[in-house]
Amino acid sequence: MDWSPIYPAALLTLGILGVLITDLVTKGRRPGVAIGMAFAVLAGAGVWALGLKTSGDVVLGVLVVDKFAVVFTVFCCVTGAITVLATTRGEAFRRPGGEFLALVLAAVLGMSVLSMSVDLIVLYLAFETISVPSYVLVAMRRADAKSNEAGLKYVLFGGVSSAVMLYGLSLLVGLIGGTSFEALALAVQTPMVQQPVFIVACVMIFAGFAFKISAVPFHFWAPDVYAGAPASVAGFLAVASKAAGFAALVRVVGVTVTAIPQGLADPLGAFWPGGNVWFPILAIAAVLTMTVGNLAALKQTEIKRLLAWSSIAHAGYLLLVMCVWTEDALAAMLVYLVAYLFMNLAAFLLAGISIRELGTGELKAMRGMGRRHIGLAAAFAIVLFSLTGLPPFFGFVAKLQVFYAVFDQGFVWLGVVGLVNGVISLYYYARVVKSMYLDDAEDEAPSKSMKLALPDGLLCALLVAPLVVFGIVWWGGLLDWATTVARDLPYIMGAGR
């Protein structure tokens, strides 16, 4: 038996223990050691995952190693590593001690397993392995009432949606008589899928995913949690947690997408293109998520809250392209996720730095930042314009791929809704830029220039540079790569609608 596919996960597990023990031994006096260790473990796991043979074999009957799993493992390791670094630079909260690092590692472990799982029980376990550390990470600033409130909200919402999902899973398991994707793939070819309970199960399972990816109507936790959590943690949740949710969603949808609910197919012909049972669920969620996210973001006055709503809206774009369900669409989704990683990690890092410097995340306080620190404000502006999807930044090419795939399959109305949402989003992103550049600082006192340490600058540059580089020159290669990954997905039968 070849155990190599789970070595990265094992390394992460050892890392959790290692970080905790190191912290105990050094009694927290030398946080640098534990931080360095966590960073090394994440980097090591990422590199190790890259070297895995992507055979598509199923290990232990529950985990699969394909390009898709590797991509998401690397994705989450990178995000975790950047989060560890960003936490040391972001808004002040007590030193990122051993427990913080261990929790990040545990969450990354969960994400890695989630992206590999092809068994419903393992999928659920991995889900919870992400959720539980996340709850604690959010509530990490014990002295801060807002942080505690956010943690509690997160637990409540997480618990409820997880219960609903579990119920859906139990229905499904009852229907197919097994927990593996293999059994599921066979079962959906049978009349089983004609029972309404199958649809009910799908909708309930989607509730769990919708919570993870913060899709409407399971998004209510996101703004409070992102605002209450330290910015780096918010970035981690917005990027890694969401990406892992999408990875698992792609796998689940991939197995069940060919299910044709015969009884419902005819009366709703227009809404079930190709008999895709997921289409109406995803399409409705996409439209709602984009629209609600963007409209709510318009009124926000605090940067982390604004970014939270913006990340909800971005989940909508990702769902939009999932509706289409072609190889091109999945490739577009991967490209979008890569763009999303850099944009959001950068946005939350910059938000964290400005909160540290200004003492508050209110947009009002950011007035005049364009004069106080040219580099920081310029980086922020690039990130925000990229989030809007303006050329020549990465966000534009990612959005272009999404809409290309959507229009390509003839979903013009979905594409139009997405494009209109793009315009709406400009308004609030531009408002931040306006605060930084166009508004004068309210009082003269804080108009002293801001100073940034070199590590801050390097980290920002590391995250912002790809937005320009990919936007202008490099995205052809990225797209090729994404297409090969999308082609490699097993259990995706009859790609195309």
Next chain:
Amino acid sequence: MLTILVFLPLVGLLAVWAAPKQAARVINVATCGVALVVSVAVWMQMDLAAAGYQLEEKVDWIKTVGIQYHVGIDGVGLALVLLTTFVSFVSAIASWRIENQAKGYHMMFLLLLTGMLGVFVALDLFLFYVFWEVMLLPMYFLIGIWGGPRRQYAAIKFFLYTLFGSVLLLGAVILVVLETGTWSIPEITAMAKAALASGEAGGILGSVGLSLAAFIGMFIGFAIKIPSFPFHTWLPDAHVEAPTPISMILAGVLLKMGGYGLIRIAYPFFPTAAVDMGLVISVLSVIAIVYGAFVAMAQTDLKRMIAYSSVSHMGFVTLGLAAGTEAGINGAMYMMLAHGTISAMLFMIVGVIYERAHHREIAKFGGLAWVMPKYFVLASFAFFASLGLPGLSGFIAELTTFVGAFNGPHRTWAIIALLGVVITAAYYLRTLQKVYLRDTPEQYKDASKYPDLSPREWAVLLPLAAVTLYMGIIPSTAMDMYNGFIRDQLVPVLNAALEITTRSFG
């Protein structure tokens, strides 16, 4: 060569960034000067008698989706490139006195120049769109940071309007690319021509309805930039709040991108839809001409009046295009060039007096002709050019457009548009009388506060005036540039489209 021209301003931008603050304006003027020289060199290298694009450069950019870095130029592009470099050069001189965050200003200015030049030479739809959007950001900052009191409102309004248009444009572009499988503008144009030749009314999209939808999307996208009624409301705010040199560029070049987009992309891609929509566009144009002129007449702010006169004049561009005749489209192009120089001059005229008086209320001025006689001469020159005095470029443009529109299918509307010319004359003459003639109020008699034109202002106004005069007397220089494309490419296509649509309706 075109690549050098387009990215030259970016080199200037880096130089501004690296150089000390005091050198920024010098570098900006120098870069614009070099760009002007290079664009003239492009002109010299081109064979204007030959059809098709010249000086093409083509490199695969993103192979997976067939996007190329493809630039090239023909007469239409050349005329507008020359206009761009020329207006930018004088605007750069006019920017001499910007002191607030000068480095940022000049960097944005140069970035804007790259975007504008790129739009006029891009032959790949993706590239075109990228340049089109690249202009948006510097313009937003230029209005928003260096503008007047209501600059924030104006900047965000400008940004939202144009982005809305861009998104419609993007939707239409994606539709076209999906159907034709290429991003290349010349290839799609050829396909549209071939579709016409086979008598297919649906054109490149293979469906009349879809073509119409895509055309309307593109038309709105471009019309917002022109700006054509009823999408013009961002313009007065943006023009009034922008600093003088930026108003000059905005009116002189940016508005021309909309017209260029129609001539280069929307009309050749969807000739049948364009012909179908001819009446609607004519009506909107006439409303823009007459209503724009009336609103201009009602303004009390000098700059606002000129902004509305732009709306009115740009109506001629769409009117000429909607006529679909050789003279009409020629007139539309000529109007773009003439308006580019005249409106730049007008905004400078306003800037000159605003710098001295710190207000722009028409009613509060009076008798400036006796205080600043040289300024008065140039101001009245610009006013008369704008109202269409024979011998100056505006007259040629209006005349050709009217001739074209009378021969076109929507003659009645062209006659109504004549009314606009009368109103235009009325408000310009009234303003001339109020601001420059009458008795001089006490406050303007102080010659030390109201000196006549400085050498720098001469350097801005005189070249613009010279070109206006030249274009009024010898129109053939400009017309010969682009007439080949209009006569041999666009008009035959539109005529064929007219035949098809009348056949299918009849």
